[in-house]
Amino acid sequence: MDRPQLYGWAFSNYVRAVRILLLEKKVDYHFETVTFQDLTVDDFTRLHPFRRVPVLVHDRKIIYESQAILHYIDESFDGSSFQPKTPLDRARMHQWMSVTVSYIQPIAIGQIFVQRVYIPENGGQTDEGTIKRAVIAIASHLDVVETALTQAYLVGDSITLADIFMAPVLLSMKLAPEGEQLINSRPHLKTWLDRLAKRPSFVETTVPVPKFGLELVA
Ligand SMILES: N[C@@H](CCC(=O)N[C@@H](CS)C(=O)NCC(=O)O)C(=O)O
Missing domain, CATH: 3.40.30.10 (Glutaredoxin)
Incomplete structure (x- = not known):
């Protein structure tokens, strides 16, 4: 191959x-x-x-x-599978991946990360109103994840594609103080994210916020 x-x-x-x-x-x-x-x-x-x-x-x-x-x-590719065995658990994995793109990413990245981290890092000014509304909007979404996290990972006791897909988004959101507060006030979410962030694959792929310029978010 x-x-x-x-x-x-x-x-x-x-x-x-x-x-x-x-x-x-x-x-x-x-x-x-x-x-x-x-x-x-x-x-x-x-x-x-x-x-x-x-x-x-x-x-x-x-x-x-x-x-x-x-x-x-x-x-x-060889190596352990990152997909659960049962149809129900596989459906759950897809569910969380879809939740990530449909409900979490647009607010966590599109609003909180962009406004509080990316824009100032690239010389622009945060829209405080957007941040305020975003924090309110994402809180109930994160509550859903918090309630679902009764085990070590989103779908049971093994890491799946769902964790690998959702966690980087929340780690970027956590670079904003509001994002950190949203995570830290939800103990299961915090423990889950901390656990994933320590994995060598996450550590190795951590990079600084890019300076691509403001035209990117115009
Ligand atoms: N649905 C696509 C989304 C990919 C996407 O939006 N990637 C961003 C980088 S995070 C991008 O290429 N942005 C370029 C642009 O918006 O012009 C996927 O899941 O791969």
Whole structure:
């Protein structure tokens, strides 16, 4: 089998989730850093017709969309599986991955991280009203996760793709003081996130907040 090539930038949580899984499964891969500018080049649509990252190229096949990539890696390479055995538990795993993109990521990253961390880091000014509304909006979503976390991981006692997909998003949100408070006030969520953050795959993929500029969030 070919050595897979992953295209993306290291701070993207979707890219990070893929890198975490590749490390967890001890897959030797090549990381090709692309920039926002690269996405605008016509040629990039050969890799991703919607001009996003991550993209995985393996055995001359191109795979895009992070959840599809995660499943492909888990099922194509040796090592322990990151998917539960029963249909119900697999459904739960998909449920949490969908919750991540549909309800958590847009507020945790699109509002709290962007406004409190990314914008000031790139020389801009936080919109305090957006932060205020975002903290209120995400609190009830996080309560749902808190209540569900009765075991070590989102789906039982073993780490699954759901944990690998959701945790990077919440770790980015936690860089904002409001995000940290949202996590620290929920003991199960805090314990779960701390446990994951200590894994070598998470430590190895931690990178500083990028300075891509304000046009990114304009
Ligand atoms: N649904 C896509 C979303 C990918 C995505 O939005 N990636 C961001 C980086 S985190 C990106 O490429 N942004 C470029 C842009 O919005 O132009 C997936 O799951 O892979």
